[in-house]
Amino acid sequence: MLKDITLGQYFPGNTVAHKLDPRTKIILVIVYIVALFQANGWIGYAVVTAVTAACMALSKIKPSNMFKGIRPMLVIIVLTAALNIFYTQGTPVRPGWIITWEGIARAVQMVLRIVLLISGTFLLTYTTSPIALTDGLELLMNPLKKLKVPVHEMTIMMSMALRFIPTLISETDKIMSAQKARGADFETGSLVQRAKALLPILVPLFVSAFKRADELAVAMESRCYHGGEGRTRMKQLRMQTRDYIALALGAVFLAVMFVLKRYAL
Amino acid sequence: MEPVIVFDNVHYTYPADEKESLCGVSLSIEKGSFVAVLGHNGSGKSTFAKHMNGILVPDEGRVLVEGLDTSDEEHIIDVRRRVGMVFQNPDNQLVANVVEDDVAFAPENLGVEPKEIRERVDAALRQVGMYDYRMHAPHLLSGGQKQRVAIAGVIAMQPDIIVLDEPTAMLDPQGRREVVDTVFSLCREKGMTVVYITHHMDECIDADRLIVMSNGCVMADGKPADIFANAELLRREGLEQPETARLLQDLRASGMRLEGEPLSVEDCAELIAQVLQSERSRS
Ligand SMILES: Nc1ncnc2c1ncn2[C@@H]1O[C@H](COP(=O)(O)OP(=O)(O)OP(=O)(O)O)[C@@H](O)[C@H]1O
Ligand SMILES: [Mg+2]
Numbered sequence: 001m002l003k004d005i006t007l008g009q010y011f012p013g014n015t016v017a018h019k020l021d022p023r024t025k026i027i028l029v030i031v032y033i034v035a036l037f038q039a040n041g042w043i044g045y046a047v048v049t050a051v052t053a054a055c056m057a058l059s060k061i062k063p064s065n066m067f068k069g070i071r072p073m074l075v076i077i078v079l080t081a082a083l084n085i086f087y088t089q090g091t092p093v094r095p096g097w098i099i100t101w102e103g104i105a106r107a108v109q110m111v112l113r114i115v116l117l118i119s120g121t122f123l124l125t126y127t128t129s130p131i132a133l134t135d136g137l138e139l140l141m142n143p144l145k146k147l148k149v150p151v152h153e154m155t156i157m158m159s160m161a162l163r164f165i166p167t168l169i170s171e172t173d174k175i176m177s178a179q180k181a182r183g184a185d186f187e188t189g190s191l192v193q194r195a196k197a198l199l200p201i202l203v204p205l206f207v208s209a210f211k212r213a214d215e216l217a218v219a220m221e222s223r224c225y226h227g228g229e230g231r232t233r234m235k236q237l238r239m240q241t242r243d244y245i246a247l248a249l250g251a252v253f254l255a256v257m258f259v260l261k262r263y264a265l
Numbered sequence: 266m267e268p269v270i271v272f273d274n275v276h277y278t279y280p281a282d283e284k285e286s287l288c289g290v291s292l293s294i295e296k297g298s299f300v301a302v303l304g305h306n307g308s309g310k311s312t313f314a315k316h317m318n319g320i321l322v323p324d325e326g327r328v329l330v331e332g333l334d335t336s337d338e339e340h341i342i343d344v345r346r347r348v349g350m351v352f353q354n355p356d357n358q359l360v361a362n363v364v365e366d367d368v369a370f371a372p373e374n375l376g377v378e379p380k381e382i383r384e385r386v387d388a389a390l391r392q393v394g395m396y397d398y399r400m401h402a403p404h405l406l407s408g409g410q411k412q413r414v415a416i417a418g419v420i421a422m423q424p425d426i427i428v429l430d431e432p433t434a435m436l437d438p439q440g441r442r443e444v445v446d447t448v449f450s451l452c453r454e455k456g457m458t459v460v461y462i463t464h465h466m467d468e469c470i471d472a473d474r475l476i477v478m479s480n481g482c483v484m485a486d487g488k489p490a491d492i493f494a495n496a497e498l499l500r501r502e503g504l505e506q507p508e509t510a511r512l513l514q515d516l517r518a519s520g521m522r523l524e525g526e527p528l529s530v531e532d533c534a535e536l537i538a539q540v541l542q543s544e545r546s547r548s
Pocket of ligand 2: 310311312430431
């Protein structure tokens with residue numbers, strides 16, 4: 001069941017979306033998020049949706065995988081929709097109802113916003129290997145090193161976390177099965193009871209995570225890891241023509257969204 | 266033969282421990298040799314291994330790697346580059362989400378030029394037979410494959426010595442075979458010095474030298490054939506005699522005259538057949 005979590009997962013491929021420099025993609029995602037929050041009318045949302053769909057098509061990520069990424073957020077999405085439908089003032093759908101046309105419109109827009117936000121950011125992790133992603137981040141944040149920000153340490157921690165997500169997920173699965181076999185019940189009971197049932201999972205999980213961390217540190221040191229100083233990379237990042245084109249398109253997209261917002265479209 | 270690792274009266278006690286985990290180990294390991302290390306749980310094998318690349322440094326005595334003292338902070342990277350180390354749990358020593366990125370980790374740390382890293386990575390992956398899997402995610406590989414990737418990650422560092430601490434403990438027979446064959450080819454074809462810690466007697470049979478550890482001391486050190494012939498020592502150390510050695514011993518006890526200590530099944534069968542034939546032709 002936990003295997004369905006796709007957070008931080010990478011689907012190798014050979015499309016333009018995969019080949020773009022990770023720095024370009026990180027900047028584009030930031031541009032995308034800013035652009036998305038400019039949308040306040042139907043045309044604006046239509047433009048963002050079209051752009052997202054185009055990027056998805058370019059990266060050849062299956063919509064079913066996209067949906068898997070959204071599924072864990074379903075509760076939040078439904079809640080947002082409900083709140084907006086019931087708590088927006090306006091003309092009732094039928095006289096006497098509390099559901100208003102404005103409420104429905106707002107709900108649809110809010111849901112769209114969340115779904116687009118998730119899809120956009122997931123496109124980044126789906127098409128970029130964690131190593132490339134953290135390399136990109138490190139290079140983008142390089143100027144911060146002058147301010148004594150531990151950029152290398154932060155990015156190596158992130159890449160280790162991404163590396164161990166699948167391992168820890170499958171471990172959680174194993175521990176859960178083991179506890180179930182001993183009669184543990186995770187699915188029924190009150191919220192408090194269920195939270196209590198999680199304790200026998202969390203404790204062994206943490207113990208093993210610390211043991212792993214210890215062994216990993218020894219293994220890294222054995223392979224001559226000694227911080228970021230003097231480190232080289234096998235895959236050198238180099239901006240190509242396609243990166244500049246992509247960034248230019250991103251700028252155009254952002255400009256369009258600002259204009260649309262200005263005219264409340 | 267020239268020694269590449271020298272232990273000189275090494276004592277070590279873990280900080281939170283009263284009992285010594287290594288009590289006065291002195292030995293040297295020859296260049297190009299395949300040294301197997303056996304011993305029951307807690308006998309100090311891993312502690313011994315971790316002294317070879319300065320993960321642990323002796324409380325007393327010293328360890329020299331190609332003349333470099335491991336307690337010398339200044340040369341620690343030089344020591345670690347010379348002595349590659351592979352551990353038991355493959356999941357906890359792979360650092361990247363893609364096989365080739367993982368293999369590149371050590372040369373990247375050493376500041377090797379990108380082009381040369383690429384060459385080293387490809388060569389290392391070919392060496393262990395994992396080149397076709399270079400773009401795979403390590404967590405989706407089998408145990409034996411993961412362990413071979415870990416070995417490739419060490420080879421890419423171009424070490425002279427490779428130390429493996431129970432690399433087959435978590436593997437099935439198929440995975441064990443893959444790893445053992447890979448390690449032997451490194452020693453026999455590439456001339457690498459190998460220190461191989463294991464629980465499996467049958468993996469030590471072809472080693473040049475076998476060290477048996479117990480309670481932090483070296484209990485026996487010699488040719489595998491000689492050590493396996495010593496049933497009394499093996500029983501005391503809680504080690505199982507290989508089936509071939511036991512068979513030869515029983516046959517000798519029943520009056521058959523057998524010379525030598527062949528340990529592989531084929532050699533053993535051949536020897537017995539020879540003796541039987543010569544006996545038959547005599548009678
Ligand atoms: N981190 C540690 N802290 C304290 N004591 C330790 C630590 N690691 C090992 N020891 C102790 O040192 C002794 C030797 O342990 P070591 O791990 O070297 O044995 P081993 O031969 O590798 O055993 P195994 O076959 O189980 O791997 C044991 O008595 C153990 O309890
Ligand atoms: Mg051990």
